[in-house]
Amino acid sequence: MSRLLAVLVLVLAAASVQAQSLPAEARAVLGDWTSYGDDGREAQAVIRLSADGGQLRGQIVRLLPTRQYPNPTFRCGDCEGRYEGVDLRTVPLFEDMRWDGDEFAGGRIVDPTNAKTYRAVVRLDGADRLEVRGFIGVRALGRTQIWRRAR
Numbered sequence: 001m002s003r004l005l006a007v008l009v010l011v012l013a014a015a016s017v018q019a020q021s022l023p024a025e026a027r028a029v030l031g032d033w034t035s036y037g038d039d040g041r042e043a044q045a046v047i048r049l050s051a052d053g054g055q056l057r058g059q060i061v062r063l064l065p066t067r068q069y070p071n072p073t074f075r076c077g078d079c080e081g082r083y084e085g086v087d088l089r090t091v092p093l094f095e096d097m098r099w100d101g102d103e104f105a106g107g108r109i110v111d112p113t114n115a116k117t118y119r120a121v122v123r124l125d126g127a128d129r130l131e132v133r134g135f136i137g138v139r140a141l142g143r144t145q146i147w148r149r150a151r
Contacts, residue, residue, distance in 0.1 A: 021054065022051055022054065022099055023099065025099075025102060025124070026051070026099040026104070027051075028124055028127070029049055029056070029104065029122060029124050029130065030049050030050055030051060031048070031049060031149065031150075032046050032047070032048050032049075032061065032149070032150035033046070033047050033048075033049060033130055033147040033148065033149055033150055034046055034047075034064070034147060034148050034149070034150045035047055035132075035145060035147050036145060036146060036147065036148070037066075038143065038145065040145075040146055042066050042067065043064045043066075044063070044064055044066055045060050045062060045063050045064060046060070046061050046062040046064070046150045047059065047060055047061070047093065047147065048060075048061045049122075054098055054099065055094075055096060055097055055098055055107070056094050056097035056098070056099075056104045056107070056122060057092065057093075057094060058092070058093035058094045058109075059089065059091075059092065059093065060074075060088045060089055060091065060093070061089065063088070074087045074088045074089050075087060075088075076088050076112055076113070078113055079112045079113050079114075079115065080113065080114050080115045081114075081115030082115055083112035083113075083115050086112070088112060091110060091112050092110065093109060093110050094107055094108070094109055094110070094120065094122075095107050095108045095109075095110065095117065096108065097120065097122065102123065103121050103122060103123040104120075104121070104122040104123075105120070105121045105122075107119075107120060108120055109132070109134045111134070118134035118135055118136060118142065119134070119135050119136070119137070119142075120132070120133060120134050120135070121133045121135075121139065125146075127149070128148055128149040129146060129147075129148060129149075130146070130147040130148070130149075131144055131145075131146060132144065132145045132146075132147055133145075
């Protein structure tokens with residue numbers, strides 16, 4: 001039992017060191033964020049952003065009731081392809097996103113509803129506002145969602 005506890009402490013310490021190796025601006029992106037639909041009015045989910053080995057990680061931690069889904073479940077019935085019926089809490093939302101100057105970039109964001117990935121940029125816009133842009137090819141060919149820090 002004491003060995004297990006020692007291993008757990010070492011793993012947690014290593015994760016903390018990895019997150020702290022990012023600049024303060026990058027660490028400010030980490031935490032829980034509320035995502036909104038494309039119209040920006042209706043809150044949909046709480047996404048936890050963390051860092052692992054300098055890469056941005058995103059995971060759905062809570063689904064919020066909406067007009068379309070008043071009783072949301074984590075099993076994705078509307079998803080296509082490999083995400084159909086999958087527990088959304090297990091879907092890694094970002095791939096290969098690294099801090100680059102003033103944003104996380106260079107990687108992809110996953111949209112489990114259509115099983116597609118898009119190039120992505122994540123940028124902090126103030127303390128409680130996050131711009132998440134997914135695009136095809138060039139940034140001009142995409143869309144931006146504004147996420148707000150979860151309370």
